[in-house]
Amino acid sequence: MSVSLDMRLMGIRYAARDIHLFEFGLAHGGGLPPAEPGAHIDIHLPNGTVRSYSLLIPETQPKSYTVGIKRDAEGRGGSKYLFDVMRVGEILKVSGPRNNFKLNENARHVVLIAGGIGITPIWAMTQRLESLGRSFELHYSCRSRAEMVFFDNLNNMQRTHLHFDDECGGRFLDLAAIVAAAPKDSHFYCCGPLPMLAAFETATAGLPPEQAHVEYFTAKEQKVLAGGFVVQLARSGREFAIPPGKSILEVLRAAGLELSYSCEEGICGACETPLLSGEPDHRDSVLSAAERSANKAIMICCSGCKGEKLVLDI
Numbered sequence: 001m002s003v004s005l006d007m008r009l010m011g012i013r014y015a016a017r018d019i020h021l022f023e024f025g026l027a028h029g030g031g032l033p034p035a036e037p038g039a040h041i042d043i044h045l046p047n048g049t050v051r052s053y054s055l056l057i058p059e060t061q062p063k064s065y066t067v068g069i070k071r072d073a074e075g076r077g078g079s080k081y082l083f084d085v086m087r088v089g090e091i092l093k094v095s096g097p098r099n100n101f102k103l104n105e106n107a108r109h110v111v112l113i114a115g116g117i118g119i120t121p122i123w124a125m126t127q128r129l130e131s132l133g134r135s136f137e138l139h140y141s142c143r144s145r146a147e148m149v150f151f152d153n154l155n156n157m158q159r160t161h162l163h164f165d166d167e168c169g170g171r172f173l174d175l176a177a178i179v180a181a182a183p184k185d186s187h188f189y190c191c192g193p194l195p196m197l198a199a200f201e202t203a204t205a206g207l208p209p210e211q212a213h214v215e216y217f218t219a220k221e222q223k224v225l226a227g228g229f230v231v232q233l234a235r236s237g238r239e240f241a242i243p244p245g246k247s248i249l250e251v252l253r254a255a256g257l258e259l260s261y262s263c264e265e266g267i268c269g270a271c272e273t274p275l276l277s278g279e280p281d282h283r284d285s286v287l288s289a290a291e292r293s294a295n296k297a298i299m300i301c302c303s304g305c306k307g308e309k310l311v312l313d314i
Contacts, residue, residue: 115192
């Protein structure tokens, strides 16, 4: 479980259209846990919601955490609250960092692919690879120049390829061509909107799983809400019936259990729980195919049960 910290909103800066950079520091000063490229933090908002955001600056001894947030008018309210309500100086709880999108810094060559606000973890990886002098290339796509974060920085980097849909006749980035042109044994990292991630997974389907890495900002699959099964907690022996319309997480929290969670969509990994027995219906975007097949863990915010009972190591 990630450490929960009292942090102060230190500053807000414009980054691109509908995108701001939010900087958080410890409320009473001091250093923070290391910020690895690909890691994210969970921001606990005063309105009761928890949202995960990728760290922009990789540091071993950071004094602050900076995240890039896009205001999503159609979202669940996290970004709107940060844009419209939060003010510099306010204190709130922040958990993290956690990393489900780890960078292989020793890969012979790295191909970074980002779409829109998906640049946030990719930008941290870019900085890290640049500082290490590693071989890499970055492909960053946005609908227009006005929506591109860090344009000035990226436009001056030799290994960066920028793509604007409105300047290319509406054509999207050709991910299949990018993958095909990369050196053998390259590692690929992609973060962006769902259509881009689907195209990326298709383009890298023939590669060994350990070479293709993807991070979702929105749920890939619908959460299981059919209910009709029982969850047993191994440590106490308590059993809970999961009714239709409720997730495992919701039922356990309603019973008074204190559990780690954040996105409630299966994309952040905060609610990962050891699984002792049962046949889970995995719906998360964190576990790999091998990890799903092993059935040793489950994301209780979104996954369910294909049988009658799950036994959790709680």
